[in-house]
Amino acid sequence: MSSPDEVLDPELKLYESRKSVFPKAVNGKFRRLKWVIMAITLAIYYITPWIRWDRGPYAPDQAVLVDLANRRFYMFGIEIWPHEFYYVAGMLVMAGIGLFLVTSAVGRAWCGYSCPQTVWTDLFQHVERAIDGDRNAQFKLQDAPWGPKKIGKRLAKWSVWLFIAFWTGGAWIMYFADAPTLAVDFWTGEAAFVAYATVGVLTLTTFIFGGFMREQVCIYMCPWPRIQTAMMDEKSLTVTYKEWRGEPRGSVKKAEAQPGSFGDCIDCNQCVAVCPTGIDIREGPQIGCITCALCIDACDSVMEKVNRPRGLIDYATLEDAELEKAGKAHNPVLKTLFRPRTLLYFSIWGAIGLAMLFAVGNRTRIDISANHDRNPVYVQLADGHVRNSYTINLRNMENRPRDMVIGMTELKGAVMWSNAGSRDGAGKTLVTKVPADSVARLRLYVAAPGEGPVREDFALTVTAADDAEANDVDEVFFERPETGE
């Protein structure tokens, strides 16, 4: 039996602390692509809330606006009310299936190029390199004792990060209110508390996620890497180290000394140096790889220098990798891209999109919802008629005031009036004006002869006075006292 002293190794820790990643600057076609995508995505993020869109005098003129206070969601020509939130759900479903589609075709392209975590981390790393210098200088600075130079550099870097983080949070709130007004209010201290709080929280999360947590967000916090293992198959593009070509590794000198006994990999470690998540792609596909392809750029430039063919590390599907290993040609690209799986994802994605477009195009912007008042259920009137009352909500979802005609389906001898009128002026229909983009509530009285069934079903209808096509109906009932004494 071993004594307790031997069981516990004081050096052993439950958690491995993070190893700092200082990716080296790199040039190449994928780096250029990342620049372009970063520019586009950041531009979309920062510019969108400032695009104007004329909706007439009764609605905001911001193209994309999530108006939480008034419970409206504007997106260019589409306005969504809270009860139409399923459109947003539909968009989220499309986004989900879109990720499936992209992943099955081109692997983790989302992770590598357009995920906000990737884009902002990339941005922060550029800032880091601009202030601290490239990889080696950063290592040195990290190990250096705290002195004026290190403090100065750290303060400079963190300030720029905080500045970017602040503008990130600042841009976010612009989606939730009229951007020009909010921008002024924000700086004059007149914006809502929640605006400042949101900016504060997002500044902090951007600063921490982009500056310090970085790849840990991808590896430990994000569920997508886990899901993608289920989404990818042997025909999905992924960053592949062609070990059959590269191994065994050996420097150029060694290869010259012993020709034929070494692969193409000269073990220069550039692929590791440029990796933003700090992995070694030569160990094979792994969860830390976000397929940003920077190692491809790094390896290609090295291969060019040592006069070996590019593509030792390259995008390849697992199937193509096997074919290449066996010395055969790759599958045709189009055949890999258009396979049943991607086509199925695409058809589901497209079908949801088309269905939503169709629904948006055909939705009525007028709505009635009627509730039979039940206290009392009916009222006996002096002339023998019976009165029922209903609480009516009329929705006018257009950005202009509208006259609406309330009517009813067959209810013998019935007339209606509202709390604004009286029975003297009662008729088969009732016209009421509903303000633009709002819900009007009124109490509707319906009186009908006392002879008839105890409960009679009928429907209340609403039609726009200027457009018979715009109408809606709600089923209600009419109750009478039980006859007999």
Add this chain to the structure above:
Amino acid sequence: MSENKRVDKPTGTETVGHEWDGIEELDTPMPRWWLWTLYATIIWAIGYVILYPAIPMIHSASEGLLGWSSRGEYAQAVSARERELEPIRQALVSTDIRKLHGSPELMQQAVEGGRSAFKVHCVQCHGSGAAGSAGYPNLNDDDWLWGGDLEAIEYTLIHGIRNPDHEQTRFSQMPAFGRDGILQPTEIQDLVSHVRVLAGREKQSAAATRGAMLFEANCAICHGSDGTGDRTQGAPNLTDAISLYGLDRASLTNTITNSRYGVMPRWGQRLDSATIRMLAAYVYSLGGGEKLPALEATATTPVESDGDEQS
């Protein structure tokens, strides 16, 4: 056993000195953060006891330096709300009730205020939906004993019905024709038949014809020859579909034999005039309100909006 204490090598912590079958327990100290939290809560508790009611006494708890109490907070909230509503109450009292229709917004506020007050003062008899029950009028319908315009409703509310000690109260009394021996039981049955004919509940008959003569002699002075009643004395209309005590033979026999004597408190001595005006507006709004005889009501009560509209 404490002499058995020893320092455990791997952890560097002292053991408590007990040993059971070779198992020892480490005397790990409480985590610092835990202790500091405990000390902080103790300090906080001392402050709390001084500032807030905390120590139970015989009649109440110690008062606390801040003088806070949940009742006091409630009273404050109530008076704050009352101050908020004061302008509406002022406006309501200073507006001629005949002209209340002219300001739809004030009318709406009065109705809403009345809705609350009704639930406190009126539902006991008239029911939560104001639909009444036998002997307690349904306020939703269009049949009124004493008048259904705003002014008449307010008068009824202020002065009540059949308050013996009050001059201006709504007052009338129907004789107990049977109990006081004015009519014989058979005559009362004839009268019942006639009243049921008037109300359309029975076909004309010999008994009803006899009853008609009795009606003319005993009842018409208040209910009118045609039985349509008289609001100045609260005599109900006997020809319509609504009746307070029932139109079946048994109820009518009881009514004519023993008379009825429904009362309502005079709210003028219990509620302020603004609340009474609100109640009048609410009752008026229930669907049976009548226009003032002199003034044509302007029917412009706006539709309520649930706040969704863009301003």
